[in-house]
Structures are given as structure tokens and as C-alpha cells.
Amino acid sequence: MDATPLQAWRDTLQELGVLGLVREAQPQAPPAVQPPARKVEARPALPPPKPAGVAYAPPTDPLGCPPDAAVAGAADLAALAQAIQGCLRCPLGPGRMRFVFGEGHPRARLMFVGEGPGRDEDLQGRPFVGKAGELLDRMIEALGLRREDTYIANVVKCRPPDNRTPTPDEARACLGYLRRQIELIQPAVIVTLGATPLRELVGLTDGITRIRGQWRQVKVGDRDIPVMPTFHPAYVLRQYTQEVRRAVWEDLKAAKAWVDKASS
Numbered sequence: 001m002d003a004t005p006l007q008a009w010r011d012t013l014q015e016l017g018v019l020g021l022v023r024e025a026q027p028q029a030p031p032a033v034q035p036p037a038r039k040v041e042a043r044p045a046l047p048p049p050k051p052a053g054v055a056y057a058p059p060t061d062p063l064g065c066p067p068d069a070a071v072a073g074a075a076d077l078a079a080l081a082q083a084i085q086g087c088l089r090c091p092l093g094p095g096r097m098r099f100v101f102g103e104g105h106p107r108a109r110l111m112f113v114g115e116g117p118g119r120d121e122d123l124q125g126r127p128f129v130g131k132a133g134e135l136l137d138r139m140i141e142a143l144g145l146r147r148e149d150t151y152i153a154n155v156v157k158c159r160p161p162d163n164r165t166p167t168p169d170e171a172r173a174c175l176g177y178l179r180r181q182i183e184l185i186q187p188a189v190i191v192t193l194g195a196t197p198l199r200e201l202v203g204l205t206d207g208i209t210r211i212r213g214q215w216r217q218v219k220v221g222d223r224d225i226p227v228m229p230t231f232h233p234a235y236v237l238r239q240y241t242q243e244v245r246r247a248v249w250e251d252l253k254a255a256k257a258w259v260d261k262a263s264s
Contacts, residue, residue, distance in 0.1 A: 056091040058173075064088040071180050077106050080180055084157075090173035092158035092166070098125030102153030102181060109259045111151045111187035112136065113178065114232065115196040116166050122159040127152045132233035136193075139233070139248070143256045151185050153178060155200050171200040182220045188262040189255045190218065190225055194232030202227055213251050228255040 059065050063086040074080035081101045087093055100117040103126055112128075120130035128136050137147050156166045156174045166174075178201065182190070192198045195208040202218050204211055208229060216227040230251035236244055 058089045064093075068176065071176055074180060074184070077102075077181065077184055080177070080184065084177050087157070087174075087177075090156075090158075090170045092156060092160055092170055095161065096158035097122045100125055100127050100154065100157050100159075102127055102151065102157075104147070104151030105149055106151075106185060108149065108151035108185055109188040109263060110145070110149070110255060111153070111182065111185060111190045112193060113190055113197040113201060114152070114154045114193040116154045116156040116163075117159040118163050119159070127154055128233070131237060135233040135237060139252055142249070143252055145256075151181075151187065153181055155197050165196060166200075168200075171196070175200060179220050182225070186223070187225065188259045190227045191252065191255050192227055192229045194235065198227075198229045202229075204229075208232075213247065213254070215254075226258055228252075228258075 062070065066084045066087055066089075070083045071080065074083050085099045085101065087099070096117075098117075098121075100121050104111075114128060117127065118130055118132070120133070121127055127133070136152075140147055140150060155171050155178060157177065158174075160166050160170070190201075192201065198204050198208055198211060198216075202216050204216065208231060211229045212231060214229065216229060217224050218227050219225075228251055230248050231244060236248055
């Protein structure tokens, strides 16, 4: 029986040695098996945002809103801390992890006042324990002192969101606590770190760059206390120039010299 035309064509190609150039018919691949669709669990709905312009309403109980009489009547730092550690007077309170009261020698001659707790301070409940705190510790040691010889506190005791500057209302809610700390400690000199304590405690709004290194004073109780304004350690870390470091060092040396003179 004669070969079919297709078979004859194939034989001819094979004789010419070009059969391999013709694509052989490929078996059809089986259809891909699709994996079963994953079940996506619905996310819980987020709480609705608070309406803009709604003011924070602090609690009225003595734990959440410590009475002024309890603050003024605290006989020592431990009693003051006990009286105010549950404070929710301002919106910072409900968002904190730890209440950062302050720490150091209860009769320190040199007191440092910063702005407010950051992330590390909020986690540990201690002031100035992050990178800025490490730099402050080195500064104190360079003065021939130990951290525990001084007292370190902040204007506000709770961390502001994203480490922002405390608002005037937040600072005022906490300022009475800081002033009572100062009354109980009776430092010879206060070093303010940055613009916020200079503004809220001393009442100066000229800016830290213009005021740093110039003696000021604050009246707390019946005492006028000398104040040395200087840059915040966090600013020094951001602007780590010889000029900035020398400026802070001169400010701290002046404060230590005043302490030594007052103690002699």
C-alpha cells in the first residue's frame, strides 16, 4: 500500500537530515490544579475616631485627679510619688505605660529638669535612660559627680505621643508635681535641659539658643533658685559639633561651680 502524502513528506525530510527542525507534536499538559482558596478572616472593625474638637475630660476621683492638698501635703518624695502615680489629669495619662516620677538623691544640690519621657523611659519608668540619658550620665561623671548624687525629673511625667513637645495644658497639669518635687529636694541649682522646662518652669519663651548659658532664677515656695539653661542632650546628639558640646560643658561647669560655692 502506498504511503500517505504526509508519510512521504516525513521520509523526505528525514533523508535531508532536517527532520529535527520540525517541532514534534507535544502531548497536551494536564490542566494546573489550583490550590483551594484561603479563607480570609475578617479584621475587627477599628473604633471610630473621636470627633474633632472634643476636649479631654479628666476623672474626678482622687486617684485619677490628685487633689492639690494631697500634693502640697506630701512630706517627702515617696509620699508625693504615692499620691500622684495614678494621675490622669491630662490626655497623656491614659496612653502611658509607666509613670515616670523622677529619681536621684532626695536632697540633691544639683537638679536636672527635662521635657518629658521618651520610649525607653516609658518602658522602664525612669527618666533619661535612652541615648540622651547615657550622654547626660557622661556629662555628670565629667563634673566629678555620680548620677545618684543629682536629681533628674521632667516637666511631664507621661510620654507624649511620638515624643512630641508637651502642650501648654499638659505641662500645666503636671507642673504642680514638679514644683513640689523642687520644694522637697531644695536644690542649690537647677539645670533646665531644652526649651520646654525653660518655658514652663521659668516662664521664658525667648528660645534655648538665645538663653542658654545665662543665669536665670525661679521662685519655688519661699526660695529663689538659680537656673542654668542649656541644650537638651538629645539636641547635642543631633548636632554633635564641637561648638555645641563645648557650650553645654561650659554651662554645666558654671552650674557645678555655683553648687560648690553654695555648699562651702
